[in-house]
Amino acid sequence: MRWWTFIGSKAMRGPAATKAQQGTADPGDGTTRHDMSDDRIVRPRLRQALCALALATLPGCSGVQHVLAPAGTDAGFLANLFWIMLAGAVVLWIFMNGLMVYVTRINVRQMSPKKAEALIIGGGIVFPTVVIACLLSYALAAMPDMRAEGTGTRLKVTGEQWWWRVEYWPEGADAPIVSANEIVLPAGSRSEIALTADKVIHSFWVPALGGKTDMFPGRETRMSLEPLEPGTYRGQCTEFCGDSHAWMAFNTVVLPQEEYDAWLENAATDAVAPEGEAATRGREVFFAEGCGACHQVRGTAATGKVGPDLTHLGSRTSLAAGTLPLDEPSLIRWVRDAKAVKPGAEMPAYDHLSDDDLSDLAAYLEGLI
């Protein structure tokens, strides 16, 4: 029995209803509908599924990637804007539904044409026009501040498929400090971020810190962020960019100014030499396999620019653009077959390496702090 037949059967009386409830009602086309009890089972299940879905989404109301858990000036404003608009919508909903109940249930009588006209013009034209103009003005007035030029750190982020090339430009620097797949920002000051893309359009968004900005090949866009709370916040590409778009994320680490200065100083240095036998062997594997053709490890012969810079890989909080945690099992998994983790990734599989080689290589990479 289809849902409309089910609803209709509530109004049925007598033999027809009995027949329908027995599941033998003839729809008139020579077939017999299935038993109504199926619907009675399905409906509570549907309700349960919806409740479960609602519960499953609740954890999304907090955490490192949430617009309503702001940790920066811009995200704070956007969250306020959301709550103000939500409050306005709730008030409007209650008012309109209350009015409907009032005129159809509580005070049912004909309204004079003049009153009806006043209601339509006042409630249908003047009121929404004024409300929307106020909300629009409130949001527009904040835009210049949110797009203010950064006064502290300057960095450039390039969207690649499917990772992030990051360049820090300290004041007066001739060349950038290159990193990848993680952004580090100082708390309490506005950082200027230039954005571009390599082959396809991407979009840069750290929900807990501010709005998003698209990244275009051959064109530079910009944004600025003013984080306030030190912590780690997740960012995500928000413009579909190919096979592994969903795996194109990154962590944004916000540090107090002094810690940020120390971090930047370290980031500018060359890679440290491997410590221990495993890491030393791993370094040999790294160069024997030609990893340096695509990856740069400053201070070594690895000068490739195709893939992410690995100079300080071990100091990052995630691997493969926010896809895996940065630990030995993940490094092994990634090097053995990157495409299995990230469809479409250009890095070839190194599944011919022995477990020992992979383990040593992971030790070397983890030691690049």
Next chain:
Amino acid sequence: MSWPKILDRHQSLWFLITGPTLWALHFCTVYAMTAIYCEKLGDEAGPLRLGILGVTLGALVLIGITAWLSWRQWDYTDDWDYEHDGLTVEDRREFIGHAGFLLCVVSVIGVIYVALPAAFVGSCV
């Protein structure tokens, strides 16, 4: 001279389309001005904002004139009549005036909303 044709307003749809057309033209003009100015003439948008103000005032005046003509054609204050579903020439004429007037009101709101960002955002960046 086709001017006397204005007496046959019940046959003309001009009042229906003039307001929204001016709104559309205003939108396109502001969009094009902004794109060209910001691409070619730099980040400070002072002259651009003045230009948008001028174009907006022009559009509002033209829509205002259309609204006034539509209002007269509606002839509301003559008989306070806002029902025009009869099959007479007067019904048809007043309906077109009434609808044209309301479309002008919507167009005024649209034009103001389109121009509003220029009142708050002072640079192209």
